[in-house]
Each structure stands twice: as structure tokens, then as C-alpha cells.
Amino acid sequence: MPTNDQVTDALRAVIDPELRQDIVTLGMVRKLDIHANGVVDVTVSLTTAGCPIRDHFQTSVYNAINALDGVVGVNVSFDVLSSDEKQALRGKLGRKSLPEGALAEVKNIICVGSGKGGVGKSSVTANLAAALTAAGKQVGVMDADVWGYSQPRMFGLGGGRARANERRKIEPLVGPEGIKVVSIGFFVNEEQAVVWRGAMLHKALQQFLEDVEWGALDYLLIDLPPGTGDVSMTLSQLLPQAKFVIVTTPQAVAQSVARRSAEMAAKLELEVAGIVENMAGFTTPDGDSYPIFGEGGGRMLAEELEVPLLGQIPLTMALRQHSDGGLPAVISAPEDAASQALVATAKQLISLSPVDLPMMAEPEEPKPVGMSLPVIS
Numbered sequence: 001m002p003t004n005d006q007v008t009d010a011l012r013a014v015i016d017p018e019l020r021q022d023i024v025t026l027g028m029v030r031k032l033d034i035h036a037n038g039v040v041d042v043t044v045s046l047t048t049a050g051c052p053i054r055d056h057f058q059t060s061v062y063n064a065i066n067a068l069d070g071v072v073g074v075n076v077s078f079d080v081l082s083s084d085e086k087q088a089l090r091g092k093l094g095r096k097s098l099p100e101g102a103l104a105e106v107k108n109i110i111c112v113g114s115g116k117g118g119v120g121k122s123s124v125t126a127n128l129a130a131a132l133t134a135a136g137k138q139v140g141v142m143d144a145d146v147w148g149y150s151q152p153r154m155f156g157l158g159g160g161r162a163r164a165n166e167r168r169k170i171e172p173l174v175g176p177e178g179i180k181v182v183s184i185g186f187f188v189n190e191e192q193a194v195v196w197r198g199a200m201l202h203k204a205l206q207q208f209l210e211d212v213e214w215g216a217l218d219y220l221l222i223d224l225p226p227g228t229g230d231v232s233m234t235l236s237q238l239l240p241q242a243k244f245v246i247v248t249t250p251q252a253v254a255q256s257v258a259r260r261s262a263e264m265a266a267k268l269e270l271e272v273a274g275i276v277e278n279m280a281g282f283t284t285p286d287g288d289s290y291p292i293f294g295e296g297g298g299r300m301l302a303e304e305l306e307v308p309l310l311g312q313i314p315l316t317m318a319l320r321q322h323s324d325g326g327l328p329a330v331i332s333a334p335e336d337a338a339s340q341a342l343v344a345t346a347k348q349l350i351s352l353s354p355v356d357l358p359m360m361a362e363p364e365e366p367k368p369v370g371m372s373l374p375v376i377s
Ligand SMILES: Nc1ncnc2c1ncn2[C@@H]1O[C@H](COP(=O)(O)OP(=O)(O)OP(=O)(O)O)[C@@H](O)[C@H]1O
Pocket: 114, 116, 117, 118, 119, 120, 121, 122, 123, 124, 145, 148, 150, 225, 226, 278, 279, 280, 313, 314, 315, 316, 317, 319, 320, 321, 323, 324, 338
């Protein structure tokens, strides 16, 4: 029978392809039980639940242990690192996260991203912000698409300028219904191209988070640029506590897009909260439905990543027109089918977020009991 040390040593051969270190050094081997009958149970912690390289770990861990003398069976199971453990791992790998205290009053941070451009991330972000606000939540939107920012336009804040307040903090601009918005568009002129990359970009994004007076928010939604570029990587490092919502379209041929989204999710190491399928069919005023962009893509990706499908948003004229018109459709056209689907999606999101415990109710006066015991005479 191999000893604990021997099994651990064997597991040093299993390398995390993304982090490029072995799983023992990374502290991802969580539980190890070597039973007298030659069966070894091992639990490996992944950075995200929907980790597409899970199969890789499954096979390599199995092979590494099974090759040892005396082993007759290997059970590999998985769990997910907590935010604190992820943060510790980042520290070990020399990655930076935000200083303690930044965003202290922000309860939930949600990054809205996709593997591909033009699927409706920015429209979904703006409308989810509006829907969360309508549900009584305090909401901020950070436009992290520094090269193709669109949130100023979505909230009718185009041409706006961000200013510092007396505490030398940047004030977000306030859009409809009190939604706080920060975008690179408030710092540069429309025709000025943003060319930041690397360290400059990292610094700018860090400032958007650290030096902006976001105040108390229930949700900070972050509109990501498409794909796993510098911006997404930087944000996932700065915000290990953030969750990730993937926007996708229903195309069946979107297999490769779905795969790219899944790979992105794993690379970003953020927990995927769920999938939003956008452009899911077009319904005519007569009620006929046409699946213009196909069907099933959202469900497929949700199943692949083992996360919920939070909503399916149909294609509607209102969604496009009102986004371009500076007032999200959820506010300006609440009866629209896409608006309603977005309101439902926001509810799903709320139901997944940790809730504040209700204040302890005042003890009530004891009520008179309605039925009295029969008197035994
Ligand atoms: N459900 C929908 N119905 C109608 N039009 C939509 C819908 N979703 C998005 N659009 C339109 O599709 C276009 C692309 O949407 P949007 O800009 O939100 O996508 P994006 O993923 O943020 O794009 P990019 O990758 O360029 O940032 C916009 O013109 C938008 O108004």
C-alpha cells in the first residue's frame, strides 16, 4: 500500500495547464484517503465549477495514482475553491487583487461577458441594471470596454464628464433611476482613441474600482469587452470575488462560441453565476415565433458548464431602439417581451445572490389561544 507521501508525490506530476504548476504546490489536493483495500479517494479543488479542464484532471489524477504499487482503484472527486482560497492562491502566484476596503460597500459584483462580440453584452448589462433597480436594488454599472465603450449612450449620458469630489474620489455619473455609471467615455473625447494596453490599462481599471466613490451598492455590473483580453484578465485578478454571467446566442453552430466562452470562464477563474441567452427568437405582433439565430445554444452552454440558464431574451425592436435612445427598454418599454424577459432574468440573479438576513422581528404579544383545552371536571 502506498503511503500518503508517496501518493502526494505521484500527484506532483499533475500540472494545471493554465497556472502551469502542479496541483500539490497549488494546494488543490484537498482530501486524500488511502483505504486498506487498495482504493484511494482523492478530492481536487478547481478554481471554477464549470471548469472545462476537469476531464484533464480526472484522467491525469487517476493515472498518476493508479500507477502506484498496491492501488486497485481510484475515486477522483472535485470541489471548488472558496473566494478566500482563490485569493490566497493568487497571492501565492504573485497576482494582485484590490486592497482591502476598496468596494467594501458593494455586495455583489457581476461581470457580463461573452466569448464573442456583438451578442448583446452591453444591452443586457444596461437592462439588467434597470431591472435590478426596479426590484429595489442599488445598482452601479462599470463600462470596462475601454476600446468600444457603449454604456454612456445606453443611459443617455453621452458627452458626460466624470469629476473628482472633495474627498478626491471620482464621482460616477448618475443615469436614469439613480443608476451610477462609470465609463472611459467620461474621461476622453469621443474621437480620441484609447490605446492603453498592459500596465497602463491595468492601472486605469484599478482606478475605476478603487478611486471611484461607488458607495453602497447591491450590485455592480461590469460590461466586459468581448473575449479573454487584457481587460477581462485584469478584472478577474482584481476582483476574485466577482461572479461571471455569460451572454450567448442560440445558434447551434455556436458550439465553438460556447467552447470559447467556457474556456474564457476557466481562464478568468471566476465563478460562473449563469448563462443569459440573447437574441432568442423573434415573435411577430401576431404571435408567430421565428428562431432567427437558431435554438438551444444557451441551454447547451449552461449544461456544459453545469450552471443555470438565467434567462432567454427575445429579439425585439424595442430593445435595440431604446438602448440606442438612451433609456434602457426595461424602463421605457416595460411591456416589451425582451424587457419582461430581462426582468425575469434579474429575478433569477437576485435569487442566486446571498441575501441579507431579515432584521430580527420584535417579539409579538402572546396571542390568545383560539381553542382552550376541555375542562375535565
Ligand atoms: N434582444 C435584442 N433584440 C434586438 N436587438 C438587440 C438585442 N440584443 C442586442 N441587440 C442589438 O444588437 C447590437 C449589439 O448589441 P450590444 O452592443 O449590446 O452587444 P455587445 O455584445 O455588447 O457588443 P460588443 O462585443 O461590440 O461590445 C446592438 O445594436 C443592440 O441594440
